[in-house]
Amino acid sequence: MTRKVTIKPSNHVFHVNEGETVLDAALREGLVIAYGCRHGSCGTCKGRLLEGAVDYGVYQEHALSDAERSAGMALFCQARALNDLVIEVREVNAAKGIEIRTLPARVHKMERAAADVMLLELKLPAGERLRFLAGQYIDLMLRDGTRRSFSMANAPHDEAFLQLHFRNYGGPFSDYIFGRMKERDILRFEGPFGTFFLREDSTKPVVLLASGTGFAPIKAIVEHVLHAGVRRPMALYWGCRTRADLYLNELPERWRREHGVRYVPVLSEPLRGDGWSGRTGLVHHAVMADFPDLSGYQVYASGAPAMVEAAHADLTSRCGLPEDELYSDAFTPYVPTGGTA
Template sequence: MTFRVTLQPAERVFDVARDEPILAAAIRQGIGMPYGCRDGACGSCKSRLIEGRVLHGAHQLKALSAAEEEAGFILPCCATPQTDCVVEARTVPGAGDHPILKMPTRVLALERAAPDVMVLTLQLPANQRFQYHAGQYIEFILRNGARRSYSMANAPGRLMDPPAIELHLRHMPGGQFTDHVFGAMKEKEILRMEGPFGSFYLREDSNKPIVLLASGTGFAPIKAIIERLQDSGSTRPAVLYWGCRRRADLYRDDWAREAAATMPNLRYVPVLSEARAEDDWRGRVGFVHEVVMADLPDLSGHQVYACGAPVMVEAAQRDFVARCGLPADEFHADAFTSEADKHGS
């Protein structure tokens, strides 16, 4: 049994199988809807139900509150239709461009970029052409069926030879996957992955100046976007704000400084929230999104790409729109939700 879902205002119509989430059906059929975690944790896919009934699976109240649900909002990532439905949701041009592939991948290199950050280089199979937008992510499929999501840190035009992707992983002590990465993982190990996923990537049909906002390893997809700007010959003004706690956490500071030195339109502003005497820090201090607002009090003509901890992304979205005049549809984000975030712990 299937139900028909119509997306407004784009007038896209697609079928959803019984017990299938609306978002999963859209992805399966190449229809671009906004989303981030696919787990009911981040709220990126939040949409309005105009007609019909849905049943929600488990989700975080911060992603969809009881009051929002009462007001007619749904999370397509965990909402299964019970009737034909009409949903008001932005469609994302390009989100369904590239086929989602399941494939094996081989560990080429492990680099400890900071005490708790590993840069993982993964070789792609030669017989499958993996395509993605800079900013998107893949999911590792673990032996027990669990999944872990990580963004590509290299632009699609920089897949290396042999073709390989770069990922930045932060160690979550006790984490099923990252304990292995920081402990027993060796070069040549085979992992299973699926992708690309996500509606976080550069909108190349705009000429607005860009604010790139990262915290921690949220720098990874931002790095890919910067490489894409460079590879495409973009002349759009862009500024990168990278917020970390301590100086050692700016694990690719040299890369960012070099990118700003070689790209005339790119500025780089590192920000520390807990700078100490031993950091010998003469740069900006504070919450990274507040530093952006101090520098750019009027964001009405800008486009923002934000990636990192959910608390930073949520604060930036709220304050940039309310206090700096950023149009709500020009805030593009990918909140790095951990397994603890997803399960409310």
Template sequence: MSFKTTIQPSNHTFPVGKDETILEAALEHGYNLPYSCRNGACGVCKGKILQGSVDYGKAQAFVLSEEEKAAGLALFCCAKPLTDLVVESHEVTTEQEITVKTLPCRVEKMVKLADDVMALYLKLPTNERLQFLSGQYIDILQKEGKPRSFSLANAPHDDELLELHVRNIAGGEFTNHVFTKMKERDILRIKGPLGNFFLHEDSPRPIIFVASGTGFAPVKAIIEHALHIGLKREMHFYWGVRKQADFYMLDKVKEWEALGIKFTPVVSDEQWNGRMGFVHQAVLDDFKDLSGYAVYACGAPVVVEAAHREFTTQRGLPNDAFYSDAFTFVPKT
């Protein structure tokens, strides 16, 4: 059994199961309502019930008073529908609308994805969740030295753990620590979400993703979000690495291919039976006109810069249809 819920003023509608909260169902259907703790303790998700009735759930009295309930307010992370609903809530669509937080987290799991790539899965405190847009990044804050930035590789609807892909870089103090000393249950401090690299859902343009190395991480987040919300746009994913062994999570990529995303792997530094050379050149070879496309490029700065320069000057890609995140290496400090 489910109840139809309509968000005002956007007029978006989605079903909410009788055992689901309004927030859970909204996120599940790709509608990004504001939230933070997701357990009734912060009030960020507070909105108004314009029509219908709800079970208020575990809303904390100090966050939602009886007077506020009488005025029609509810915490959407706790409230469950008893009837069809019309609710009033802002929907988050830009990075400026999300609160940047500094939080402790625990290394829940470490998984080696390739010889020099480690996946870190970070768990926030029980009362915290991080709201973010697919493709954004967080900073790891160190006691000494500059913050280290890593893209979130998980989509917003899958936010129980934060997933990072860390490449072991020669001379990288933090990345070396990850591969030689870090262990599960270690405590880190993070700040985020940060960055303006994320999926622009309102554009009708077909998408070309161009990633080098661990630029795969934000692409993974964006693709998983796009598939989750049922985005119908044509999508191509070009992934460039130095050698074939640098590809990882290819089982995940095969799942995307089965759902209609065209994948083109490109290797630059060794012979193999697939496409070779620079990843942005593979796009140039395949597309003679990019004027109608949107490009999302991430990874090594030289790749991102070459893609931007040559796609706009040689293939007619509009400047405002090129979105990028260049991974700049910060030397030991």
């Protein structure tokens, strides 16, 4: 049985099939609501249930607290409609009409950029193109069905290869990438997903905040901005543990020299041998020190979930960043979902 869902305040309507999540149904019908991980971990798809009832699905407590659930909130990447619904969510028109596809891709180039970081270039089949927005991600799938999310590090205009930056987390996907993968291997992927991309209807200055391989979607966004000639002041803060972890440091240094992008690398645990004289500590603390008033800014944060969560809490409560001007892509670990909590 299908259920009708009405989105407020737009009054857009779509229909959810039995067993389908509200987010999947919206995407299938070409409506995009803000979302990230799609497995109940990041909280980006959180919205208000104004009428109707849902099965809340499986999710992490930190993404939706019991108090928020009692106050009528739900995670729409997990929620399944039990009757007709009226919901209030953030809609994202810029991603409308971009088809989510499943395609094969060939491993064109692998490059070890740091001890636990691999850069990968994937080649699509001849004649195929992937439409996406700079900052979005894909799900890579192995033959055995293992599936993980990775952000594309290239902007759409630079379409010869899909570029990905992998950290070694020691799980099955990392074992494949860092242990068994060879050039010319064929992978399948689905995408593009997510709503982490520059909101181009704003003229506000931008602070970009990356930790570790969270640099990948930020790289795509900066390259898109430089290519498209978007004229908004940009400051990029990249946090890593040691100097070796700033695996593409030359690139943002070049953006700084050639394009006036303010670039501040921040190391949390520099080694004595690093000879580091730059900023140290938590990357979002460096932003807070330099931008005590963020009320007129947009902030884009990606990478470690702990960094994204802390940046969200501190930048909104202590620097006046409006809640709806923080856009984030938390690299939450994969959690199998389905069934009910």
